Structures are given as C-alpha cells and as structure tokens.
Amino acid sequence: MVARRGQATYRELEEALNLSNSTVSRTVHALGEVHRKGYDGHALVEVVRDPDEGRRFVIQLSAKGKALVRQLEGL
Numbered sequence: 721m722v723a724r725r726g727q728a729t730y731r732e733l734e735e736a737l738n739l740s741n742s743t744v745s746r747t748v749h750a751l752g753e754v755h756r757k758g759y760d761g762h763a764l765v766e767v768v769r770d771p772d773e774g775r776r777f778v779i780q781l782s783a784k785g786k787a788l789v790r791q792l793e794g795l
Contacts, residue, residue, distance in 0.1 A: 721733060721736055721737065722765060722779050722780065722781055722785075723781055723785070723789045726780065726781075727778045727779060727780040728778070728779050729770065729776055729777065729778055729779070730744050730745065730748070730777065730779070733748075733779065748765060748767060748779055749761060750762065751764045751765045751785075752764075752765050752766065752767060753766075753782075762784075763782055763784050763785075764781065764782055764784055764785035764788060765779050765780065765781055765782055765785055766779070766780055766781070766782045767779055768780065
C-alpha cells in the first residue's frame, strides 16, 4: 500500500488492511531502520512527521524500499 500510494499514515494502513494499531506499528518498525526491540530492521520504510499535522506520522518508502519495488516491478 505504501509503495502504491507513495505514503500512508498508521490510521490509513489500519483501515485499509483491517489490522489493529499494534500490528501495524510492529510491522512498520520491523520494516524500518530499527526494530522495536532494538535490533536492525529491514530499512525498507521511513517514518516521518506529517508536515500538515505535526502530531501524525507518515510512512514512506526508503531508498532501499524504492529500489526493491523497482526490482520487483522488473520481474
């Protein structure tokens, strides 16, 4: 969903995928730079503050994530 849309909020992911906040949060952290338990994540997504709403965070692909999407689209 993040690759298709370019970015998504936690709430958008929860609603679109019918998942709980905790499941989305765990998954985003595992796909990010650092897993929530402190070890290295996959570094495929980045979490940044939403410029329109400072209390909200937006998930977007990292450079590594974009490269993976390009590679998968080439198959």
